Amino acid sequence: MNYILSSLINSWVGLTGYKKNLEDVPWLAGPFGENGHIGKEFYKEFAEKKELGCIERQPNGLVVDFTSVLGDDDSNKDRLQERVKHFYENTSDYKLDVWSEWYHPVKYFAHVLIRTVSSGIDQLNIPLSPLETSRGMSNEVIGLIDKEENQVMACWLRKTVLTQKVVYAGFYSIVKISDKPFIRVVFPLPKGSATVLLRVEVQEDGSVKLISDGKKPGGAGYYRVKVMSNDKIRYKFIPLKELIHVYTDENNVLRTDHVFWYWGMKFLQLHYKMEVVSSK
Numbered sequence: 001m002n003y004i005l006s007s008l009i010n011s012w013v014g015l016t017g018y019k020k021n022l023e024d025v026p027w028l029a030g031p032f033g034e035n036g037h038i039g040k041e042f043y044k045e046f047a048e049k050k051e052l053g054c055i056e057r058q059p060n061g062l063v064v065d066f067t068s069v070l071g072d073d074d075s076n077k078d079r080l081q082e083r084v085k086h087f088y089e090n091t092s093d094y095k096l097d098v099w100s101e102w103y104h105p106v107k108y109f110a111h112v113l114i115r116t117v118s119s120g121i122d123q124l125n126i127p128l129s130p131l132e133t134s135r136g137m138s139n140e141v142i143g144l145i146d147k148e149e150n151q152v153m154a155c156w157l158r159k160t161v162l163t164q165k166v167v168y169a170g171f172y173s174i175v176k177i178s179d180k181p182f183i184r185v186v187f188p189l190p191k192g193s194a195t196v197l198l199r200v201e202v203q204e205d206g207s208v209k210l211i212s213d214g215k216k217p218g219g220a221g222y223y224r225v226k227v228m229s230n231d232k233i234r235y236k237f238i239p240l241k242e243l244i245h246v247y248t249d250e251n252n253v254l255r256t257d258h259v260f261w262y263w264g265m266k267f268l269q270l271h272y273k274m275e276v277v278s279s280k
Helices: 002-016 042-050 082-089 106-121
Strands: 018-021 053-055 094-102 140-145 151-159 166-177 180-189 192-202 208-212 221-227 232-238 240-248 254-262 265-276
Touching: 002 106, 002 221, 002 232, 042 053, 042 140, 042 151, 042 166, 082 240, 082 254, 094 106, 106 265, 192 240, 221 240
Parallel strands: none
Antiparallel strands: 018 232, 053 140, 094 265, 140 151, 151 166, 166 180, 180 192, 192 208, 192 221, 208 240, 221 232, 240 254, 254 265
């Protein structure tokens, strides 16, 4: 069942997606999965293939400088909360607690997809109930660096403590398209990827919203990519929207609300509580 569903999705993208040379859309260039399994060791295989070093010392951040992803036209950029900036630049210093809520009617399809495809490839095992993360979620950030020791991207590896299933093996970096900065998150999948581009907005209170709400390819949004050859891909621009709001609550606790919509219909909400567990 896992192989059948995964093959159907790849075939759909391969037959109906936009055909592009990777040099024309460099922001969709990998990491790509090559076989039917992703799992917790993928970043090592990718780093070896690309001749990148792996930095596993603590702390590691998803980005080196969070302010570099703020647009010049962001009127609130000077109000950025230091704690939000610290989280993105020192992510591995935090303990994560997460709660999930799926909404009808998508939850039924999600159960099938996650129990078959996601479980089989050990990637995107999004919790189907709050109890799945009742013991917390692990938080590993591995920096991938080039020969000049510049961080090219960071792998954020998160597993449920209870089951040790990989919830997310996502690769984070900052990209620019027509001089506009985005946070890019790539989730490797067999023979392709799911790639999300998020624009960042600082709010008046200094909290941050990361938003994938683009209406056409070439900006913020969700892209399902299939590799056709070494230099060619096909991709679908999926009408899936995300809003990630990172803020401090009335008790000065750092939290995140992460909401997903498909064709304007909310189908999943995640809530995170983040607490510093070490300082180095």
